[in-house]
Amino acid sequence: MLFAHGFGCDQSMWRFVAPEFEADHRVVLFDHVGFGQSDLAAYDPQRYGSLRGYAADVVELCRELELTDVVFVGHSVSAMIGVLAVQQAPELFGALVMVGPSPRYVDDGDYTGGFSRADIAGLIENLDSNHLGWSEAMAPVIMGNPGRPELAAELTNSFCRTDPDIARRFARITFLSDNRADLADVHVPTLVLQCSDDVIAPETVGRYVHEHVPGSVFTQLSATGHCPNLSAPEETTAAIRAFLGR
């Protein structure tokens, strides 16, 4: 099982869920380039200017680790990265679990993503306000000692710390992508996990994904918010287990 973190933090988002599968799966966790303990020097604005670059990373990672029959569990934007990865190399994947997915955040005609363009602009601005605390002086501490994560962990808000420039770019490709047309290409068993009261990925959006991914399973969680993997790990784990056991 390959767990991919979404917009915001890093692989520690899976700390309550991933261990539950270690008994019967090979569990692989990773940070997207630009986040967590990844090598910031590997960040190429061109490659990571679209979700396809991140999807290509996932495919590369599977091939490098010689993973087969992969259960890809993607949270938030990584659910769409999973869709694109499956599109790029369908032979690698056995199942896709989408936690709080949205193929398009911006409203478009009849489609309701839940956000206006102004909302997204405000969101990006909000990110900028919260990254003023990012100090260039701290970056070398994080980047220079990938072998000593405790150094990074000492920093405030460490799990969700990102270079502001990368954070802004990632926010743009997260909230300004439109992957609705890609959903039809998913031909592996797929689970859509939908939270309650999720302002980021409302239920209508989850239903939309379910309707457009052929043969997908839709599971409504009672967990609220956007991160059931943290707020309701047991329920999340059980839902994934139930899906895999089918």
Place this chain on the structure above:
Amino acid sequence: MDHRGDPPPTELSRLLDDDPAELYESAPCGYVSTLPDGRVVKVNRTFCEWTGRDAGDLFGTRFQDLLSTGGRVFYETHLAPLLRMQGAVREVALDVVRGDGSLLPCLVNAVEVRDDTGAPVLLRTTVFEATSRRRYERALLAAQRAAAESEARSRTVQQVVSELAAATSAREVAGVAVSRAREAVGASGAGLWLAAERRATTRPGPSVPPIELVASDGIPADLLEAMAAAAAGGAELVRGGGAHTVPLGAGMRAVWPELARALADAGQEALVVVAVNADSRHLGALVLLLGAVGDSELIDLTEPGHRGSLSRADTELLETVGRQAGQALERVRLYEETAQQAARSAFLLDAARLMASAVGVAETAELLAELAVPRLADLCVIDLAGEQGLTRPAARHGDPARQAVVAELQERHLPNRGTPHPSVRAMVEGRTVWVRQVTDRFLAEVTSDERHLELARSLQLASLVCVPLVAEGRPLGVLTLAADRWRRPFTAADVEVAEQLALQVSQVVDKAQRFEREEHTSHTLQRNLLPPVPPEVPGLAVAVRYVAASLGADVGGDFYDVVPLPGAQVALAVGDVVGHDITAAAVMGQLRSVYRSLLVDRPPPSAVIDRLQAGWSLLGLQRMATALFVSLDPATGQLRIASAGHLPPLLVSRGHAELLDVRPSRMLGAPPAPAPAAEWAGVLPPGATLVLYTDGLVESRDADLDVGLEALLAAAAGAGTADPDELCDRLLADLAGGVRADDVALLAITRLP
């Protein structure tokens, strides 16, 4: 915990003893306690006052729902996860929405209270108003962003300047300007049009010069067409210089209805027309589209309807790009012109070299056409004026697939005299005809029938130049160069090259034609002067050979003669007039006639020489000559030989060869010398062969005469034949094989046993 000095002041004491609940309610910061899912369970008065909300309304509301949209997303994606993972967050910037809808910028700290199992029970949040601090930070950010954008713009300018400096063609320059300008201002598409080169023949008409699209990026074909069709108005904008944004509105719909429709269909909202000028000359325009980006993966953050404008800074940036591109285009044009000039000079040099080595008119024409295509033109034709009208010794097309068409034209459709065909006109009028634009009407006028027209059309010619070939005022023919529609049309410089080339060709053709004419005359003359078949002489076998020099088209003054005289005698002669031209041939003919007339008296060989010498000045012969004169009695083999400066005759008998020791007197026509003509007398034995020859047989440019004579003796001795024909062949094969610098006349006589 407190510390009080004494005596305690009453007021302070009262405050410090204050009710902790009151302290909570009126603390200088907002307190909000929520359940793990965010629902508010306790809130202090300060928070209510700041936000203008009622505590009763807040209970049960999720804290994240009190935030702006951006804040809400940040709460869900960052704040809530962090609280779960590390139990506390500090200094998070959020905007709380007040009861009246306005925003309260805050800084928020929060802790997660957990039970014994580590499960979250409560979130405690403190909220600090940070209006001025956030305002300051925003100003700082705005300044940072402005600086970054300004830096990005100067980076763009630097990049454009350095990339333009590396560009070597108009296409490259336009490519750089289009892609960089589009990228810099986030345009949905861009294209660069240039005014087509002005041509002298352009008829005065609409004031808009023809334009040409040199590069485009992101603009669909139908929109490009609509834009080109509206170029007239665009040109007006360019004349004003700078960059102009033309929004898709009532104004545009009135002036360019077609374009406005095409723009609207493509989701575009404005055009930006940027002048591309160099030193205030208008070269063209860089046009950008503002609106929906067709080839972007990301959704445009700007709402539709708000994309049709540019900031002042971006407009200035585009103006800079336009100016830089104009200067680069100017430089590239100069560069291209220089490169083309160099190529033309190199071509003329190659042509001169080639023509220096060419032999003959046809070969010259053929080699030249091969050289001209495709370096100078797509089609090169050389027509020459002949006695039977035009001939076309060369017609070559650069595309092998079209050579068949050219060949058919060459065979069946030569231009007729009296037609307005440009090559006929060029020859008749004696001046260059430059057809700048080949139209279908033009083709119809100059072709003679349907098939001719069809062939001419299939070549898809765009322009052509016909230059007359003239030597000393005499028209020789026409050189025609043509460019098809894939080649840049001919310029004045190309026409000049064609004229220089024609000049060279004229000289070579003139020389070659004269030469060929003279050669033809000389050979005819010589052939007529020499008896092709020697006469039958009883008792003798006679063989003669005449072999022309292999180099060049020279004609020699060599001759031989065999005349049976009345009675038993046979007169033989071999001679060589100095020089290799028509004069030499003429002198030889005259000399032979005089010699024959002398034979009437049957003079001995020495007397023949004496009489010729005596009458030489009266005969008016312009060249000196060497000769051997022989009388032979076939019955007895009696031989008498006299030499006027000629090489000794050869006697071959039974595998033995010797040169007869005939003492030569002075050459015919040489100044008088004391020694009179001597005569050698002897016998030609039965079966022996007497060989008379001219110096071409034994002389060569790189060997001594003695060596040649030794070789002759060896060849004759080794020939092993008594047949004069076979002997001649053997001698020629052994001695005059390969390259001959001079003509050879050979006469062999065998006395039959």
